[in-house]
Amino acid sequence: MRISVLPLLVKMFVKSQLEYRGAFWLDRLAQILSYGAVLTGIWIIIQKFELLGGWNWPDLALLFSFQLLAYSLGASMSFTQLAQLEEQVRLGTLDTLLTKPVNLWAYLIFSGLNIGYAGHIILAVPVLTWALVAAQIDWSLAKALFVVGSLLSATMVTGAIMTMIGATALIWVRSNHLFSIFFGFWELTRYPLNIFPAGIQAIMLSIVPLAFISPVPVAVLLDKPVPLIGDLGAPLALAAGPLLVCIAIAHWRFALGKYQGAGG
Amino acid sequence: MKAYIAFARSGFLSSLAYRNEVWANIFGKLVQVFARVAIWLAAYAGMTAVDGISIQDMVTYALLGGVVMGATRHDRLVRQVGNALKTGDVAVWLLKPVHYPLYLLAVEAGMSVYTFLLAVVPTIIIVALVYGMLPPASPFHAAMFVAFCGLSFTIHFLVAALFGVLAFWLMTIFSLEWLLQSLIVLLSGLLVPFWFFPEPFGTIASHQPMAWLVYYPSAVWLGRLDALETSVYFAFGLGWASLLAFALALLWRRASSRITVQGG
Numbered sequence: 001m002r003i004s005v006l007p008l009l010v011k012m013f014v015k016s017q018l019e020y021r022g023a024f025w026l027d028r029l030a031q032i033l034s035y036g037a038v039l040t041g042i043w044i045i046i047q048k049f050e051l052l053g054g055w056n057w058p059d060l061a062l063l064f065s066f067q068l069l070a071y072s073l074g075a076s077m078s079f080t081q082l083a084q085l086e087e088q089v090r091l092g093t094l095d096t097l098l099t100k101p102v103n104l105w106a107y108l109i110f111s112g113l114n115i116g117y118a119g120h121i122i123l124a125v126p127v128l129t130w131a132l133v134a135a136q137i138d139w140s141l142a143k144a145l146f147v148v149g150s151l152l153s154a155t156m157v158t159g160a161i162m163t164m165i166g167a168t169a170l171i172w173v174r175s176n177h178l179f180s181i182f183f184g185f186w187e188l189t190r191y192p193l194n195i196f197p198a199g200i201q202a203i204m205l206s207i208v209p210l211a212f213i214s215p216v217p218v219a220v221l222l223d224k225p226v227p228l229i230g231d232l233g234a235p236l237a238l239a240a241g242p243l244l245v246c247i248a249i250a251h252w253r254f255a256l257g258k259y260q261g262a263g264g
Numbered sequence: 265m266k267a268y269i270a271f272a273r274s275g276f277l278s279s280l281a282y283r284n285e286v287w288a289n290i291f292g293k294l295v296q297v298f299a300r301v302a303i304w305l306a307a308y309a310g311m312t313a314v315d316g317i318s319i320q321d322m323v324t325y326a327l328l329g330g331v332v333m334g335a336t337r338h339d340r341l342v343r344q345v346g347n348a349l350k351t352g353d354v355a356v357w358l359l360k361p362v363h364y365p366l367y368l369l370a371v372e373a374g375m376s377v378y379t380f381l382l383a384v385v386p387t388i389i390i391v392a393l394v395y396g397m398l399p400p401a402s403p404f405h406a407a408m409f410v411a412f413c414g415l416s417f418t419i420h421f422l423v424a425a426l427f428g429v430l431a432f433w434l435m436t437i438f439s440l441e442w443l444l445q446s447l448i449v450l451l452s453g454l455l456v457p458f459w460f461f462p463e464p465f466g467t468i469a470s471h472q473p474m475a476w477l478v479y480y481p482s483a484v485w486l487g488r489l490d491a492l493e494t495s496v497y498f499a500f501g502l503g504w505a506s507l508l509a510f511a512l513a514l515l516w517r518r519a520s521s522r523i524t525v526q527g528g
Binding site: 030036041052053180195196197 | 284285287288289291292293294295296298299302303305306307308309314315434435436438439440441442443445446447449450455456460461462
């Protein structure tokens with residue numbers, strides 16, 4: 001497959017998205033307000049109680065913005081594209097893509113690269129910048145590198161899990177209900193892991209490893225204890241992304257091998 | 265009237281067809297309610313009461329939020345109205361001897377009963393068994409809680425339908441859905457009850473229509489309002505509901521007279 005086709009696919013999709021510029025930015029504004037409302041809710045709790053599980057306002061703002069940024073970067077490369085996969089399998093339109101001389105994954109992802117996450121990023125970056133300065137972080141070169149590395153890893157965790165959920169549609173035909181389980185746990189990653197019961201902590205560190213999107217890396221950054229895995233938090237936060245990407249690639253290949261169409 | 269009962273029945277039965285989604289839904293809800301309780305337990309951090317609100321009150325409040333908001337899905341309603349407008353399906357409804365908003369109400373009621381019985385009730389029972397839940401303050405408060413739940417469903421429906429009809433003018437469903445989401449997160453009391461809001465925001469928040477979605481039903485259950493206040497605020501909520509119903513009827517009439525179905 002010629003790689004040069006990919007930028008072209010992205011360009012075409014971005015153009016089509018920006019056709020209705022007013023609607024595009026109105027959508028972004030609505031998303032910023034929606035996430036802003038959640039952040040305001042957390043702020044109100046902190047105004048009253050000062051700490052949540054030992055985390056103060058800058059700590060929680062850091063957690064919130066780190067999560068939002070990692071999520072939006074990872075999801076732009078996976079979520080909308082793979083949530084549509086179910087429909088493409090059901091209607092049989094996927095079969096026409098399979099006959100094309102392009103890698104299926106690359107085609108799906110880049111022909112639908114979701115620039116709609118711009119709103120998330122516009123909110124997350126300033127909050128993250130402020131929180132990195134305001135929170136009590138013992139800065140060093142290693143810490144700075146850890147911020148970048150763990151953010152990349154968290155992005156990969158998001159993308160890999162979503163890809164695995166989406167690819168399941170190739171086997172089960174329906175897989176979108178798994179996304180509601182994903183988002184159930186995903187909302188928890190806005191809060192420190194230590195406030196949840198041990199059962200939920202264990203699930204989020206293993207079967208649904210969303211803790212590596214934000215609570216684990218941010219706890220490491222703030223020198224706070226990481227429940228259950230302790231000092232392994234830092235290396236695992238960095239390794240989780242690449243590891244899950246490898247698993248997701250294997251799963252994608254397996255699912256594609258199993259694909260038989262939706263009947264008919 | 266017979267037709268609307270049949271619509272409600274079909275809403276109930278069509279939910280029954282997607283059982284996997286219901287299980288995923290129950291699981292997702294369970295995680296979310298557990299999380300909300302965990303947040304309050306962490307915020308209280310061992311304190312028994314804050315501003316006269318005990319930790320048991322807050323655990324119960326978090327559970328009740330799941331009861332009153334768990335069944336109706338405003339996003340589904342906004343999307344349904346918006347899509348009917350976009351695809352032109354709404355024209356079919358204008359030809360039938362049924363009132364479209366009432367049809368939507370009937371279907372939504374059927375679907376909500378289904379989700380309530382199969383997802384909300386089991387979730388609440390499980391969480392209540394784990395964390396404990398306070399009973400209603402008195403038989404009067406219990407009876408009024410049921411009445412307030414009915415009012416909550418009605419206002420929830422009216423607000424969502426109003427946002428859906430706005431798509432006639434804005435032609436974008438996405439931003440309306442997210443905008444409504446942001447209002448509900450902050451102004452329904454779902455995330456944080458208004459008694460923890462800094463003043464004067466608490467007073468303002470407790471007099472706008474969304475307050476009747478979660479805040480008042482839960483406050484009545486907990487006995488935060490005496491008999492007189494309960495009745496006064498019930499009447500107040502009825503006033504909001506009639507105003508919203510009037511606005512919906514007005515907007516609907518305007519919208520249906522200006523509709524032009526594209527491509528027809």
